[in-house]
Amino acid sequence: MSEKQVYSLSISARAVLNLHSLNNEGGEGNQIQTRMVDIVTYDENRQPRLANVNAISGDMFKHIQAEHLHRIATEKGLPLCKACQRFDANRMSADPDFRDWVKAEKPTQVQVVDRLLACAIDNLEGNLITEGNLSAPRKSVVEFGWVVCLPDKDAGASDEYFHVKYAPDRREKPTDKDEREGNLGQAIFHRPTNSGVYAIVTNLELSRIGYNDISHTYVDGVDRQAQYAALLESILYTFIEMNGAMRNTQMPHLVALDGVVAVSYGIAPAPTVSPLNKDFKQVIEGTRDAINRLHNKDVVQVLPFDNLTEFSDILSTLILESEPYTMQSVGAV
Numbered sequence: 001m002s003e004k005q006v007y008s009l010s011i012s013a014r015a016v017l018n019l020h021s022l023n024n025e026g027g028e029g030n031q032i033q034t035r036m037v038d039i040v041t042y043d044e045n046r047q048p049r050l051a052n053v054n055a056i057s058g059d060m061f062k063h064i065q066a067e068h069l070h071r072i073a074t075e076k077g078l079p080l081c082k083a084c085q086r087f088d089a090n091r092m093s094a095d096p097d098f099r100d101w102v103k104a105e106k107p108t109q110v111q112v113v114d115r116l117l118a119c120a121i122d123n124l125e126g127n128l129i130t131e132g133n134l135s136a137p138r139k140s141v142v143e144f145g146w147v148v149c150l151p152d153k154d155a156g157a158s159d160e161y162f163h164v165k166y167a168p169d170r171r172e173k174p175t176d177k178d179e180r181e182g183n184l185g186q187a188i189f190h191r192p193t194n195s196g197v198y199a200i201v202t203n204l205e206l207s208r209i210g211y212n213d214i215s216h217t218y219v220d221g222v223d224r225q226a227q228y229a230a231l232l233e234s235i236l237y238t239f240i241e242m243n244g245a246m247r248n249t250q251m252p253h254l255v256a257l258d259g260v261v262a263v264s265y266g267i268a269p270a271p272t273v274s275p276l277n278k279d280f281k282q283v284i285e286g287t288r289d290a291i292n293r294l295h296n297k298d299v300v301q302v303l304p305f306d307n308l309t310e311f312s313d314i315l316s317t318l319i320l321e322s323e324p325y326t327m328q329s330v331g332a333v
Contacts, residue, residue, distance in 0.1 A: 012201055076230060113136055
C-alpha cells in the first residue's frame, strides 16, 4: 500500500474577511438581517460564557464547494446523472431515468446506493433517496462546519448601511400601476456588512469515495482517483472564491488565511480543532504525535500554512502526488 494513500483530511483555518455579506437570515421590509449565532467561549477567568457572533452557514460553504465541483466534473467529463448535469439541488432524486428504475425494479438499499455512486456529485456530496418508500442514504464525503466570527473584542463586527437605488430623475414619482408591476422608483434599503476573523473547519472522508457504506464494498467502474482530484480541487477553489449573497457590490476582502491541513494515511481520523481555540494548531500537533505513537509510525501528518499561497500549494501537491485510501472490503454485516 502506498504511503501516499489518504484516508481522511481535515482543514482547520482562520480567515480574515472584511466587508462581506455572504449569508443573511433574510429580510423584513427594507431591512436585510445578518446571520447571527450563539457560541460558548471563555472569559478572562476561564469561565464559560455565551457570545453572539455573525456567521456563515456550513450549508453556504457546501453549496460553494458543490458549485465548483460541478464545473470541474463537467470540464473533466466525470460521470453525472441527468439531474446533476444541470446542477439540480435534488441530485439523482430528480433524474427521470433513476425514478423510472426505482418504480420498475424495486431495488434494495444496496442497489440504490450503488447507482448513486455512479454519479460523481451524488457520490461525493451525498443524497437521501426516499423514492418508492425507500430510505437509502448516501452520506457526504465532505463536511463543513459553521464559519463563525471569533468572539474576541476586536475580532469582528457587524454594521448596517443605508442604501438608495439610483434613479436618474428623482422628481419622477412612480404611478400606482408602476408599483404594482415592479420595483420602480428610488427604493431605500438597509444592508448589513460584516468584518472579522473567522474559524473554519472542514473534514473529508476520502477513503469513502466510491464506497458503499451498506455493503461495505467499493463499486466497480468508479474512477476514484479522478473524483479524489476533483474533490480536492473544488475544496481549494472554495477558499479562493467564497461565493454567497451580495457579491455584486460586497465581494469579500480576503485579507489573510492561516491554519493547518491534517492528513491521515491510515485508519485514523485526521484531527480537527476549531480555531475558536487560540491554541488549535498546537492541540492538533499534539494529537498527531499521540496517534503516531500509538501506531508506531507517521500515520498522521500536519501541514501548517500561513497564507493562501501555502494552502494552495499543500492541496495542489496532494492532488498531484497522492490517491484515496482503499479500505479492505468485508462484505455486508
